[in-house]
Amino acid sequence: MNPEQLEDRRLYARRYYWKNREKIRQWGRDWQERNREKTRESTRRNRRENPEKVKKCCRDHLMRKYYIRREWCIDHMGGQCEWCGSRARTKLVFSFVGPGERSKSTIATLSEQDLVEELKRYLLLCKACDRIHQFKKLEERFDGVRCPSAKLTADQVAEIKRSLVERERCEKIAERYGVLVQTINGIRYLSYYTHIVSELNPFICSTEYPLESRFVEESGEIIERAQKMLALKEEVSSPKMAHILGVGVDTVKRLSDKGRIPHNRPTPDSHRRFNIVDVLASFGLEV
Numbered sequence: 001m002n003p004e005q006l007e008d009r010r011l012y013a014r015r016y017y018w019k020n021r022e023k024i025r026q027w028g029r030d031w032q033e034r035n036r037e038k039t040r041e042s043t044r045r046n047r048r049e050n051p052e053k054v055k056k057c058c059r060d061h062l063m064r065k066y067y068i069r070r071e072w073c074i075d076h077m078g079g080q081c082e083w084c085g086s087r088a089r090t091k092l093v094f095s096f097v098g099p100g101e102r103s104k105s106t107i108a109t110l111s112e113q114d115l116v117e118e119l120k121r122y123l124l125l126c127k128a129c130d131r132i133h134q135f136k137k138l139e140e141r142f143d144g145v146r147c148p149s150a151k152l153t154a155d156q157v158a159e160i161k162r163s164l165v166e167r168e169r170c171e172k173i174a175e176r177y178g179v180l181v182q183t184i185n186g187i188r189y190l191s192y193y194t195h196i197v198s199e200l201n202p203f204i205c206s207t208e209y210p211l212e213s214r215f216v217e218e219s220g221e222i223i224e225r226a227q228k229m230l231a232l233k234e235e236v237s238s239p240k241m242a243h244i245l246g247v248g249v250d251t252v253k254r255l256s257d258k259g260r261i262p263h264n265r266p267t268p269d270s271h272r273r274f275n276i277v278d279v280l281a282s283f284g285l286e287v
């Protein structure tokens with residue numbers, strides 16, 4: 001038989017196989033069924049004689065199955081990140097949401113029916129969104145009073161929120177509960193203890209802190225600090241102005257950006273300077 005004939009035969013055999021694939025596979029299965037003991041024995045022998053090879057083969061088979069199944073799962077779940085719509089397939093992951101526990105089996109080892117059920121408890125996300133999702137889950141677990149190192153109880157937080165609604169100063173509240181001002185601010189701006197007394201939250205959030213009335217309330221202290229500073233100089237930098245008003249530097253900068261308090265710059269590139277008398281006058285305070 002010359003090489004061309006050989007090639008022809010091969011082609012014919014291949015075509016025949018694909019045409020009758022199901023039939024041939026069924027024959028194979030039937031043969032195995034009839035010779036069960038024989039196949040079992042040969043499998044056992046193979047395992048015994050080539051343990052490494054068998055192991056590798058199993059691993060490869062699972063890997064192939066995993067990749068094929070993974071593609072199928074991605075299509076099944078819409079083929080894109082559910083949060084941002086990214087379609088980069090290699091960057092998509094299955095992010096567990098629950099309820100219940102995650103299945104111990106993997107995509108490759110679950111039965112098809114179980115896989116469909118299992119996927120219902122997952123979100124298809126890109127890696128970036130998944131990181132946010134994981135972080136959110138962590139936050140939820142350690143949020144506020146559920147955190148083992150929490151300083152405040154749920155009742156205390158509720159009281160604090162009430163005090164905030166009544167416009168009590170953060171510093172005073174912090175002192176009363178023996179926590180940092182940042183903690184109270186965190187509660188106010190909904191970074192901490194977010195799950196407590198949610199009906200109060202929008203109100204706190206939408207209310208501008210009454211800065212002006214606070215300046216009037218503390219006018220005595222402000223004027224005292226201003227006088228001390230005035231003994232040294234008339235114009236001061238932002239940090240010094242912040243110290244006089246008893247607020248943060250950012251607040252001073254924000255107020256001057258808004259034009260609420262006057263400032264000037266000796267040259268366009270230099271830092272802001274504040275005239276103490278002018279700034280206090282803009283709040284109706286006299287030095």
Ligand SMILES: [Zn+2]
Nearest residue numbers: 081084126129
């Ligand atoms: Zn995304």
